[in-house]
Amino acid sequence: xxxxxxxxxPQPDPEVVLLCAGPVCVCGAADHxxxxxxxSGKAAAAAAALAGPGGVGGAVPICxxxxxxxxxxxxxxxxxxxxxxxxxxxxxxxGMLALEMMLLCFAVGVxxxxxxxxxxxxxxVISAAAALLVLSCDWLFxxxxxxxxxxxxxxxxFVLPSAALTIPASLVEFAIVxxxxxxxxxxxxxx
Numbered sequence: 020x021x022x023x024x025x026x027x028x029p030q031p032d033p034e035v036v037l038l039c040a041g042p043v044c045v046c047g048a049a050d051h052x053x054x055x056x057x058x059s060g061k062a063a064a065a066a067a068a069l070a071g072p073g074g075v076g077g078a079v080p081i082c083x084x085x086x087x088x089x090x091x092x093x094x095x096x097x098x099x100x101x102x103x104x105x106x107x108x109x110x111x112x113x114g115m116l117a118l119e120m121m122l123l124c125f126a127v128g129v130x131x132x133x134x135x136x137x138x139x140x141x142x143x144v145i146s147a148a149a150a151l152l153v154l155s156c157d158w159l160f161x162x163x164x165x166x167x168x169x170x171x172x173x174x175x176x177f178v179l180p181s182a183a184l185t186i187p188a189s190l191v192e193f194a195i196v197x198x199x200x201x202x203x204x205x206x207x208x209x210x
Contacts, residue, residue, distance in 0.1 A: 078105055079153060080146045080189035082120055083127050084196035087137055091128030098124030111161075119156060123149050137197075139190055146189035151182035 082101050086094020102117030109116070127145055135141045158178050162170040 077188065077192070079120075079123075079150045080142075080185060080192045081196065082124050083146055083149055083189075084142065084193045086124035086128040087131045087142060087193075088196055088200040089128075091125050091132065094128040095121045095125035115160075116153070119153055123152070139193055142193045143186045143189050146193075147182050147186050150185040151178070154178045154181055 078101055082094070082098040085097045089097070098120035099117050102120030103113070105116045105120070106113045127149065130145070131137055131141075135145075155174075155178060158170070158174055162173055167173075
């Protein structure tokens with residue numbers, strides 16, 4: 020077949036999963052809608068692996084915490100570098116996550132400077148919303164638009180729990196980044 024239909028496009032490897040860099044992954048869930056039944060231990064393990072240090076729960080909150088502490092421009096640069104490294108290691112389109120992370124870090128840096136306090140509760144909500152945005156973009160471009168069957172189940176049972184599981188990791192990472200920022204802060208008296 021020719022054209023832009025999902026059947027005509029080259030299909031990804033069945034082992035490809037949604038931004039999963041952890042050791043526990045749900046393999047082939049994009050191609051098989053029934054591979055991850057609701058409430059199974061596999062879905063919870065995959066969501067926990069994604070929220071761990073190598074997944075969304077590790078990369079997004081650290082980049083956002085740096086942008087909250089260091090400012091919007093340094094945070095945007097750090098987010099862009101982390102996004103490029105994430106693109107490279109995930110084997111995805113180079114620059115997509117870099118652009119997402121750069122824009123997110125800049126927006127969060129401005130948002131915290133102008134409207135919000137730098138509090139752990141505010142950061143947890145921002146981090147979960149940012150993780151939901153990153154995961155939703157990935158789901159849209161790599162699962163929904165190619166027309167995989169079961170993509171709605173994938174969103175409900177993988178994307179949403181992964182965004183929610185970002186909250187505990189973000190609180191720990193925010194505390195660590197803020198401690199490092201306060202310990203090495205250079206105060207030369209210039210305002």
